[in-house]
Amino acid sequence: MNWANRLTVARLFFTFIFVVALSSHWAYGKTAGLVLFLLAGITDYADGKIARHFSMITDFGKLMDPLVDKIMIAAAFICLVPLGAIPAWVVIVVISREFLITGLRMLALSKGEILPAESMGKHKTTWQIITVIFFLGVLSIRELRHLGPLPANWYCSYAWSYAGVTLIICVLGFTLYSGFGYLWKNRVLLRTE
DSSP states (O other): OOHHHHHHHHHHHHHHHHHHHHHSOOTTHHHHHHHHHHHHHHHHHHHHHHHHHTTOOOHHHHHHHHHHHHHHHHHHHHHHTTTTSSOHHHHHHHHHHHHHHHHHHHHHHHTTOOOOOOHHHHHHHHHHHHHHHHHHHHHHHHHHGGGSOOOOHHHHHHIIIIIHHHHHHHHHHHHHHHHHHHHHHTGGGGOOO
């Protein structure tokens, strides 16, 4: 297993610890979740750069990198629902898109093809990561306010309400657009014979 693939596996490990931290009642669980999610995001960026730069692109990486991205995003979005950050219906749309695309990839694999991630899907993932980091950042600020001069609670509430809604709309737009585009481009795989 090359270094790019090891980073993909490390991202999966960080995601599991992230879920534990965010679901816990630890004093600084939200802040720990933010740090772990950032580490997972860094490995996502690094594994792609390493794979392309050192010609380490493998079938394992083509399949597992987008799959681990989906697990990471789905875990983060699901964990943010009970915290009041993201409505459950938005998470259902996001996860449904991910399952549909994964199903399409599995169908392609059964026909001897591998469908790599596309640029619009990467933009979608970027906006999803930004949204998760935003909400985790606000939760972390609320958690750490007693340690020093951090923004007042009203500021966090304002950012949560307005910037958060804007980010959710962006995520929905990119999720739907990239999903329908990917399905349309690969519609030949859906034809029954």
